Amino acid sequence: MPPTIGVFDSGFGGLTVLRALIDRLPQARFAFLGDTARLPYGSKSRRTIARYAAQSAQFLVREQGAEFLVIACNTASALALDAIQDAVPVPVLGVIQPGAEAARAASQTGDVLVIATEATVHSHAYLAACQALGLRAIEKACPLLVPLVEEGWTNHPVTAEVIEIYLNELRSEAAQRGFNPDTLVLGCTHYPLLRSLFQQAVRPGARVIDSAESAAQAAVKLVNGRTAAPPAGSSAETQVHCFATDSVEKFERLGSRFLGRPTGNVELVDLGG
Amino acid sequence: MPPTIGVFDSGFGGLTVLRALIDRLPQARFAFLGDTARLPYGSKSRRTIARYAAQSAQFLVREQGAEFLVIACNTASALALDAIQDAVPVPVLGVIQPGAEAARAASQTGDVLVIATEATVHSHAYLAACQALGLRAIEKACPLLVPLVEEGWTNHPVTAEVIEIYLNELRSEAAQRGFNPDTLVLGCTHYPLLRSLFQQAVRPGARVIDSAESAAQAAVKLVNGRTAAPPAGSSAETQVHCFATDSVEKFERLGSRFLGRPTGNVELVDLGG
Numbered sequence: 001m002p003p004t005i006g007v008f009d010s011g012f013g014g015l016t017v018l019r020a021l022i023d024r025l026p027q028a029r030f031a032f033l034g035d036t037a038r039l040p041y042g043s044k045s046r047r048t049i050a051r052y053a054a055q056s057a058q059f060l061v062r063e064q065g066a067e068f069l070v071i072a073c074n075t076a077s078a079l080a081l082d083a084i085q086d087a088v089p090v091p092v093l094g095v096i097q098p099g100a101e102a103a104r105a106a107s108q109t110g111d112v113l114v115i116a117t118e119a120t121v122h123s124h125a126y127l128a129a130c131q132a133l134g135l136r137a138i139e140k141a142c143p144l145l146v147p148l149v150e151e152g153w154t155n156h157p158v159t160a161e162v163i164e165i166y167l168n169e170l171r172s173e174a175a176q177r178g179f180n181p182d183t184l185v186l187g188c189t190h191y192p193l194l195r196s197l198f199q200q201a202v203r204p205g206a207r208v209i210d211s212a213e214s215a216a217q218a219a220v221k222l223v224n225g226r227t228a229a230p231p232a233g234s235s236a237e238t239q240v241h242c243f244a245t246d247s248v249e250k251f252e253r254l255g256s257r258f259l260g261r262p263t264g265n266v267e268l269v270d271l272g273g
Numbered sequence: 274m275p276p277t278i279g280v281f282d283s284g285f286g287g288l289t290v291l292r293a294l295i296d297r298l299p300q301a302r303f304a305f306l307g308d309t310a311r312l313p314y315g316s317k318s319r320r321t322i323a324r325y326a327a328q329s330a331q332f333l334v335r336e337q338g339a340e341f342l343v344i345a346c347n348t349a350s351a352l353a354l355d356a357i358q359d360a361v362p363v364p365v366l367g368v369i370q371p372g373a374e375a376a377r378a379a380s381q382t383g384d385v386l387v388i389a390t391e392a393t394v395h396s397h398a399y400l401a402a403c404q405a406l407g408l409r410a411i412e413k414a415c416p417l418l419v420p421l422v423e424e425g426w427t428n429h430p431v432t433a434e435v436i437e438i439y440l441n442e443l444r445s446e447a448a449q450r451g452f453n454p455d456t457l458v459l460g461c462t463h464y465p466l467l468r469s470l471f472q473q474a475v476r477p478g479a480r481v482i483d484s485a486e487s488a489a490q491a492a493v494k495l496v497n498g499r500t501a502a503p504p505a506g507s508s509a510e511t512q513v514h515c516f517a518t519d520s521v522e523k524f525e526r527l528g529s530r531f532l533g534r535p536t537g538n539v540e541l542v543d544l545g546g
Contacts, residue, residue: 037321038311045520048310147420158434165431247318 002239003227004029005219006066006090008056010041012251013146013189014072015258017095020216021070022238025223029239031064034255035271037246040146041075042117042188049076049119050083055271061088063269064241068226070219071095074187074211075117078125091222098218099185099211100129106207107135107183113170114139116187117146126187138173138181142166142188149190150254159194163201185209193258242266275512276500277302278492279339279363281329283314285524286419286462287345288531290368293489294343295511298496302512304337307528308544310518313419314348315390315461322349322392323356328544334361336542337514341499343492344368347460347484348390351398364495371491372458372484373402379480380408380456386443387412389460390419399460411446411454415439415461422463423527432467436474458482466530515539 005028007018012034021030035041035056041049053076060066069092071077071084077094085092103112112135114126121141130137145166148159167184174181184202186192192210199208241264244251248266255263278301280291285307294303308314308329314322326349333339342365344350344357350367358365376385385408387399394414403410418439421432440457447454457475459465465483472481514537517524521539528536 037317039316043312043523044310048519143424144417144420147417151416158431158438161431161434246321250316 002027002029003067003223004031004065005223006057006060006064006069007032007072008035008053008060008069008076009033009073009189010035010052010076011039012036012255012258015255015263016189016192016212017070017072017215018240019258019260020213021219022240024216024220026238028223030241031060031066032240032242033060033269034242034244034251036244036251040117041073042119042143042146044119046079046119046123050080053080054083054087057084057088057092059243059269059271061090066090068219068223069093070215072189072212072215074189075119078120078123091226093215093219093222095189095211095215096125096129096187098214099187099209100126100133100135102209102211102214103130103183103185104133104135106209109180109182110134111136111174111179111181112183112185113137113174113181114185114187115142115145115166115170115191117141118143120187126185136179138170138177138179140166140170145194146188146190149193154193155197160197160201163194163197167201181206183207183209185211187211240264243269245269245271275300275302276340276496277304277338278496279330279333279337279342280305280345281308281326281333281342281349282306282346282462283308283325283349284312285309285528285531288528288536289462289465289485290343290345290488291513292531292533293486294492295513297489297493299511301496303514304333304339305513305515306333306542307515307517307524309520309524313390314346315392315416315419317392319352319396323353326353327356327360330357330361330365332516332542332544334363339363341492341496342366343488345462345485345488347393347462351393351396364499366488366492366495368462368484368488369398369402369460371487372460372482373399373406373408374491375482375484375487376403376456376458377406377408379482382453382455383407384409384447384452384454385456385458386410386447386454387458387460388415388418388439388443388464390414391416393460399458409452411443411450411452413439413443418467419461419463422466425530427466428470433470433474436467436470440474454479456480456482458484460484513537516542518542518544
C-alpha cells in the first residue's frame with residue numbers, strides 16, 4: 001500500500017510543497033487541505049493559528065487517513081508545530097528546519113537573510129533554527145508579496161520594485177550590523193512563484209533557498225525511512241485529493257498556478273470555524 | 274441616555290467609519306468590533322461571510338447593548354446585510370446604499386467607477402445599488418490596496434503606481450463600453466487612507482466618493498430620527514469601546530491610523546470561530 005501523506009496550508013501556497021512532493025514520491029497518495037476560510041494565518045496570533053492548524057491536522061489524519069503530515073505553511077510551522085504534533089499521532093514535518101538546513105549547506109559566509117510573513121518573522125523561528133546551525137540570520141516581514149502573487153503579478157515591474165525595496169531594507173540592516181549575507185531564504189510557500197524575480201534581485205553569486213523544495217526533500221527521507229519501498233515498476237498515477245474550507249472555485253482557479261497542473265475537483269470541508 | 278451604536282468590520286478599516294460617526298455624534302456610546310481573527314472577508318465566500326458577520330452582530334447587540342448597527346465593511350454589507358438583519362432585532366445600516374446615493378448626488382454624467390475588494394465586486398452590490406438610482410457603473414476589484422494601506426505605504430510611489438494601473442484598466446473598460454465616468458466610489462473602508470493619492474490620480478474635476486463618510490451621514494439620520502435629541506450643552510467625552518477577535522496589540526497599533534486617535538484599550542473576544 002502506498003503511504004498517505006497529508007499536506008496542510010492556510011491557503012494554496014502550500015501547493016508548491018505538494019508539487020515538489022509529487023515529483024519525488026509519485027506513488028504516494030496525497031491529501032491536501034487549504035484552510036482558505038481562515039487565511040491568511042500570517043497576520044494572526046499564535047493562539048489562533050495553533051487552534052486552526054490543530055483542527056486542520058486532525059481532519060487530515062482522522063478523516064483522510066494521513067500517516068505523515070507535512071505542514072506546508074511557514075506561519076503554522078513557526079508558531080504551531082508543537083500544537084499540531086500534540087493534536088495528532090503521526091509524524092509531523094514543518095518547513096522551517098529543512099529551510100534552515102538548506103541555508104546552512106548553501107552559505108559560505110554563514111550570514112543569511114530570511115523573508116517571510118509577519119507572523120513567521122515575529123516568531124523568530126527561522127532565526128532560532130539558523131542560530132542552532134551556527135548561522136547568523138536577519139529576518140524581514142514582506143506582507144505585500146503574498147497579495148502580489150495572488151493578483152498574478154508574478155513577473156510584474158511593480159513586484160520587482162517591491163522586492164527591491166524590501167531587499168534594500170534588509171541589506172541596509174545587514175551592513176549596519178556587520179553581516180555579509182550570501183543566501184536568501186524564501187520563508188513563505190507563495191514566494192517560489194517569484195523565484196525568477198528574486199534571482200535577478202540578489203547579488204551575483206548569492207543563493208536563493210526555496211523552503212518548499214527543502215521541505216519536500218526532508219519529507220521524502222522521512223517517508224522512505226518508515227515505509228516499504230514501492231513495488232518495482234509501479235507507475236500508477238499519483239493520487240491527489242484537495243480540500244478547502246472556502247470557495248473551491250477560487251482554489252481550483254488559483255491553485256493550478258502553484259501546483260503546476262490542475263488541482264482536480266476540490267472538496268469543501270467545514271471545520272466549524 | 275445617549276444611544277449605543279454598534280460598528281462592525283472584519284478588521285480595522287471600519288474605524289474610518291467610526292471616526293466619521295464620532296465627529297457627527299459625539300454624545301453617543303460606540304462599541305466597535307473588528308473580527309480580526311477571520312479577516313480579510315474580501316476573499317471569502319458569501320456563506321462564510323454571512324456566518325461570521327451574523328456572529329459579530331449578535332455580539333454587539335446581545336453583549337454590548339447596541340441599539341443600532343453600522344456595518345462598516347463593504348464586503349459584509351454587500352454579501353451579508355440580509356443575514357445580519359435576520360440575526361439581530363435592531364436597525365442595521367450598511368455602507369453600499371449610502372455610497373451609491375452619494376455617487377448619484379455627485380455625478381453629472383451618470384457614469385461612475387467603483388473600486389472595492391474581490392468579494393464586494395463579485396457580489397455586484399454597488400452595480401445594483403447604482404443602477405437602481407439610474408447610474409451606470411463599472412466595478413473593479415483592487416486586491417493590492419488593502420495590503421498597501423496595512424504596510425503603511427499610504428503615500429508611497431509604489432501605491433501611486435498600483436492605483437494608476439488599476440484606474441487605467443478601469444478607464445480602458447469605460448472607453449470600450451462608451452461610458453463617460455466623472456465619479457470614483459471608494460468601496461472599501463481602507464481606501465479613505467489613500468484619498469490624496471486617488472485625488473491626484475483621477476481626472477481634473479472628477480469626484481471621489483468616500484463610502485465611510487456617506488455611511489456616517491446616513492447613520493446620523495437614522496439615529497437622530499429614532500432617539501431623543503441630546504441634552505443641550507452636553508459635552509461628555511465620547512465613549513468608545515473597541516473589541517477584536519485577534520491580536521489586540523496589532524489592532525491598537527494600526528487602528529489609530531484609521532481612527533485618527535488612539536483606540537484605547539482593545540478587548541479580546543472569542544466568537545468561537
